[in-house]
Amino acid sequence: MQLNIKELPNGIRIVHQQVTHTRLVHCGFILNIGSRDEDKEQEGLAHFWEHMAFKGTHKRKTFHIINRLESLGGELNAYTTKEKVCFYASVLKDHYPKAAELLFDITFNSTFPEKQIEKERQVILEEMAMYRDSPDDSIQDDLDALVFANHALGRNILGTEDTVGRFTQQDFFDFISTHLDTSQLVFSVVGNISFEKALKAIEGPLKEIQTRRTLYVRNGFHTYQPQIKTVRREVSQSLCAIGRPAYSQHDPNRYKLFLLNNILGGPSMNSRLNLSLRENYGYVYSIESSYQPFSDTGFFGIYFGTEEKTLKKSQAIVHREMQKLRTKTLGTLQLHMAKEQAIGQMAMAEENYAALMLVYGKSLIDHDKIDPLERIFDQIRSTTATDLLEIAQDIFNPEQLSVLTYIPS
16 A cells, blocks of 8 residues: 655655545544653643644634534544644544534634533533543553652653642633644545545645744653652552663664564463563453563653552562563564564554554654654564564663552551
């Protein structure tokens, strides 16, 4: 499937891939702005902006925005991460022009009505309360705060009650004005539509956007100190989170760490952590490890819950499995099977065209290119057992791991 990329004079890029065996088109704006770009007093503003994009533009009120695609069987959505804000939609191919126009409207023409700010403020405060009541979610946020202490990467994407309670209409306009760079903005389209038709609906309006460049530079993270913290909470079981900074999205070892993480605690049931803690001992219902690269650093984490009486045993098993990967080289068959599993998972993920659309946009922003999946496969296939051993010795170094534990109060 051919990938098409066009850059407009203002720097905005359009990426497109036609998929003929579907009735749908997935499209969206990906902006290189996230929660880490907020000042301390702006904590939660990017996420609040994501909410407010649906609350009014110069020509639409909330109902008209929500009803525009939903009434046609489509979906309109958005999300905020540490480094990105995305507005996207999925529709039947005949309705793509309406989706593209609506996404353009909410991305560039939001008015942030004061009355809607007050309503949505309460919604977000309820969202924050919901996350606080979910220990599985809050421990991940709290581990971020532990690993990225005193840095924007460690702040909660939702913000705080204090900051969310103070945002005004002007705060949104100022934040966007400071951070919106047209060269760091991509419109991505994947679905059953030609490149010509994809451009016809969006190229004209996008060309009218004035070129914008920002002098803003992200504050890098360089101050990691491992920490051990135990918190008593009203939880029914003990929860444990282990993590540390890892490789950035520009590091040549990032795909090797992806493979190593997959072996240790990836999504498959045959991961080493799942086999040890769930299948062999029955200590946990679920356990997972994850690796997330950022523009200048990354994050590696492990999460699980267990009875308080088996907490220390579970932690010891986790460290034992990491130590095995630090000291024992994978055999030829083990390494081959791990590679095939990772490649298979990536190939299946490519079948999710909505997610693929977002991946294309993020990749174009982060790397100024989109690597074919086969090239990524080649990097995984070329990984040696020695490569994984060296990365495990680095990332799984117990002296560099932070540990956060929730204990039933």
